[in-house]
Amino acid sequence: MASSTPAYDQLARSFTRLHHLDHLQSIAYWDQAAVMPAGGAEARAGALAEVATLMHQARTDPALAQALSAAAGEPLDDFQRANLREMGREWRAANALPEALVQRSQLATSRCEHAWRQQRPANDWAGFLDNFRAVVDTAREQAQRLSQQAGVRPYDALMDRFEPGMTCARLDPLFADLRTWLPGLVQQVRARQRQDVVLQPQGPFPVEAQRALCVQVMQWLQFDFNAGRLDVSTHPFAGGVPEDVRLTTRYETGEFITSLLGAIHETGHGRYEQGRPRAWLGQPVSQARSMAIHESQSLSFEMQLARHPGFLARLAPMIRQAFGDQPAFAPDNLLRLVTRVQPGLIRVDADELTYAAHVMLRYDIERRLIEGEIAPDDIPALWDAGMAELLGLDTRGNFSDGPLQDVHWPEAMFGYFPCYTLGAMYAAQWFAAMRRDLPGLDAGIDAGDLAPLFGWLQQHIWQQASRWTTDELAVRASGEVLNPAHYRAHLEARYLG
Template sequence: MTPMEKLERCFARISALNDAVGLLSWDRDVMMPAGAGERRASDLATLEGLRHALLTAEENAALLVEADPGDDPWRRANLAEMRRQHARAVAVPGRLVEALSEACSKAEMTWRAARQASDFAALRPALEEVLALTREQAVAIGEALDLSPYDALLDGFDPGMREATITPIFAVLAQNLPPLMQKILARQEGQSKSGHAGIAPYPLALQEKLGRTMMARVGFDTQCGRLDVSAHPFCGGAIRDVRITTRYDEMDFLPAFLGAMHETGHALYEQGLPKAWEAQPVGAARGMTLHESQSLLLEMQVTRSEAFAKFAAPLMQKLFGDNGDWKTETLHRQMTQVKAGFIRVDADEVTYPAHIIARYDLERAMIGGQLAVRDLPEAFNARIKELLGIDVPEDRLGCLQDIHWPLGLWGYFPCYALGALTAAQLYEAAGRAVPGLEAEIGTGNLAPLLGWLREKVHARASSVSTMRIIEDATGRPLGAEAYLAHIRRRYLDEVA
């Protein structure tokens, strides 16, 4: 066996552990009886440990130097990904991995109670410990990869993503969004708000049928995936077995429906990755920005569009039958309400980026040492006031709302907003490339759009960088323009 073949075998084994972790995590959130929680956490930690051991096995260092990938660009990219993953893994000493994992477990538990009680002081010591260890980890990886500490963190979720790319883009958003938001709010203030599509309660069985019908319609392969229920919607599972979840509210059909569409966007990406490389690093989804772009493209660009409402409203009318009237206009209006609120995950597409920009600025300052954890609540509330114009009344609705920082996920937040921008830019490019795209969506035909995404995004997997995929697909580097144009068009009828 050549060094390259040995490495491919090693990473194929790692991919089986990835599948096991994916399925056991799905099971934990969807199926597991409550009494198994502690044991499941320990099982998952052991599997992660075995994965780390396989990745950092002594012989790999030499194999990664010796391996000759030949001329095939995919094999070359695969070796580069192997080297990147290996370099990140060996950069962090074992005792730091363990300390961080323990600190995050502790902080997560503390956070659950602290958020409920809106008591930031209770979380502070645990969060300080996580921050200190995360910074240590970021410095170690940064030194190994020649990156700044914050870039080292970004790179873990979104390979190749850099602060220098994000900051100017977010600056454009921070400048343009607040006035735009005020204009939209003023305009919606004057519009009729009466009327809902259909009449509550919406039977759960029919809501589920709606979700399944729509999933299949937009191209979800039910032979290689499932839809289930969990407390928080997610997309997970394993290779050839992509599992999405949503949650139902009998009084409102929209959260379950939009949740299912959002996760279906993630699932279509996973299902569109090239089969030939499915068990190798180069065959994986490129990173969190592109992943989020696929879910937001389906949820925000497609599902909340007027064209889609035109197709969806009659279908819903037929499905729900006795549940009142389903008008295209009402449905579309319900899906495009804007409101400056406190909670990130409940935010609409216009106000959402502000939540992210605030967190991006604050986490960089904390990693960089310019902002102390004890000063976080005040800084958080000030930034939210600047960007959204609202006063956070308590930390439960402010810096305590998200699990990311206690869980050690620093550098993760930007991908949510970058995903929204990417979605807008991709959808705009698809509209140029595919004649009659919107008309097709209006008839419920998403095949042309999916075909374009398959070719331009999904099929490329991790063979090139995120930025290269975006540029090749849209003809220009990632920016905020397409997103801002989309917002102006959808919410203010302004056409550039």
Template sequence: MTAYDDLMAHARETEALAQVAGRLGWDQETVMPRGAATQRGEESAAMEGVLHARRTDPRIGEWLEAAEATDKVAAANLREIRRAFERSNKVPAKLAAEIARVTSVAQGIWAQARADEDVAAFLPTLQRVVALRQEEGQALAQGGDVYDALLDDYEPGAKASELDAMFGALRPRLVALRAAILDRPQPTPLSGSFDEAAQLALSRELAGVFGYDFARGRIDKAVHPFCSGSGNDVRVTTRTDPADPFNCLYSTIHEVGHASYEQNVEPDYLLTPIGRGVSMGVHESQSRIYENQLARSPAFAEWLLGRMRNVFGDIGIDDPAIFARAVNRVSNGYIRTEADEVQYNLHVMMRYDLERALISGDLAVTDLEAAWNDRFAADFGFAVDKPSNGCLQDVHWSVGLMGYFLTYSLGNVYAGCLHAALRADRPGLDAELAQGDLSGATAWLRDKVQRHGALMEPRETIRAACGFEPSEAPLLDYLEAKFAALYGL
């Protein structure tokens, strides 16, 4: 056994235990009894303690010094192990366990406060979460930028200054496009009540159309749709609304994008540091291109209209062009996950700015609701009507995901680049989509992005797939062309 072999044996066991810890989170958000929340917090803290001890094991440092990379796979594994080892050693074990315990319990408190429309009931918990993440960020930054240190958990190498520039380029063209669209007549909405069981059945069919392997996964319901796991156990959740089947169908397709990334990583990488998505930005590129550039394309909408009429009967629309506009309806709304492509990134930018202010201490947690409502009114032109449509709508802050929101917009930027490259390679894509055939598109994404896992760094992964340096330009060009055609701009 070489030092590299010993290191990888240790890493595989750690990755396996991390999957078990992740399953605790999946269980908590799907089937765990409500009364188990406090105990689950202790269980999560205990698992985090075990994982932190393994990730900071002094032998890792010795193995890293002695290990040699004989190929690019070994080099990538050593890169990821070294990064995790250095980061883990900066965070005290007691702090890591406390973050796991508090955020596990906080999720349930947030869910209840959201149901009760009671911000005050959640704020003391959120204060504790923010304080813990500030402490962690300071430990990681070691005198550097605290927010950048937190970003590195989700998008290695990302800097807030670069993201500011990207958002600065996105905002004016998105705002102008929104104004032009909202000045046009609104599309015909769906009509009727849509049976929950039928929605879930069609969502399962769509998951299969987009390549989800049910032999290695399952779909359940949750308050906030998510994807969990990697390799041979990748689970997704969705939600239903009797008045809005798109919520269920497109949430499912979005999460299947995440799941496909995890299911399609090279089998040889299973339970190794590179056997998962390389970053949340690249992960979001998969979910967003599945949901938007593919599933919301007018071509695919034509096929989906037929399936929805077969499943639900009369839905109030029978013309494919009108249905495509309904699928891509741009309208005022509160909820980020339900936002149209044009306004989605504006929701993310707002959260990004508020989150940075929370972490820096410029915004007190007690002032968050007022700050959110003021910023929302300024950005979107109307007032928040209730907390579940405002600062309580997202689960992320309750579970400590500070530095995460920006990856949604970064994923959109990456998806814009991938979509441009995909269409260049597959000029007949629309004809395939109109038949409900996603095999060519998903095979291209599997080959170009998904199978590589974390073999390359995030931007390198996108650059290698597209053949050019990622930027926001392809996304903006795509949005302007698509919505000009749909709305006759």
């Protein structure tokens, strides 16, 4: 019997092929970051460029455009229609921009990112600007073209690559509200914590013992080591494919909490990936919903769960087993350690409370940069003013630990930063919903029983993949679209409670 959906079927086959190429690309990226010797870099770049070209060719094949049109008129069920929606998103992302502009942008970011690696340690803002202006120029041109096509603001068009459907119009009130209470909360919490006695763990902490502890905790978090690995890379990340998730962390012998919390963070990403519905793999509808939803999983693990007093009480004996006993390993001291609020210059080292300030500052600057309100030269002054206002820090002249600290700008990842704080907000919202759905949640965590928590995330987030828009997903999971009140309530309960 002939299929009644031949165009859709053809699309499904094409996207399965893309999925296989994506597999090779993901493993080659992991290999490059985790195990490749330096001498392999040039050959790897050539091979990765080849697979990128093949994927771009597949996505810009005119037959794909025809099939997308034809499939829209076929008798698809709701699931197929959701998959078609995501296919369309992927197609538009690949076809929206002229090839020459894409190449010009890649050249500019590649040059800027490469030089930035030396310029950051050298505090060389002027040198950075020389390359960064071209990055901003091509990003603005991309934003302009995308925004005209989609009828949205230029910055919205860039943010849509990471967070489909999110707009400045929704984000601005969220962040404006945050600005009204966050700096005050930080002051209040710092005053309360001033008298706390916090014992620092005394090293050294051997790398092998740290790694074994990370693996033990990841097993407790039900990361499936039959479908994934933990390795080491300079910049920790979650990569690989859902059937074989590659997480990385890094170890310093003087301190173990950063790498442990890092591994827990990546495990949140990893379980989302491992939990994507296997039956849909290869189809765009099987992809993770968005970067904010992805961060909501890593932060559910790292912030909501790992800083839970019940979790820390269970973690303490594992830490003692790994490194021997110390007074600093008492659960209440561990809690004070991981909830210590201390404004600092570096985003990735920031505590749970001040992290959002780093994000708001970057959003404010990059939004105005993309929409032409400011020039790249204006960034340092805005940076200094923002850090003084939000965190009370003097950053003048320190570019290395200022606007040069993140890889996002040299790589033109404009629109990504908001996802971190949106993820923290969603994570608080999921936990509020879970506490409503699962009255025994906290008692379960106290008892070391994480199955109900993971069952909820599996059912409401992981298994849903891209079946729904982000708003639909949030409503189905928690009864409402993104509601930042849960985030504020969580922070106030944890830090003032």
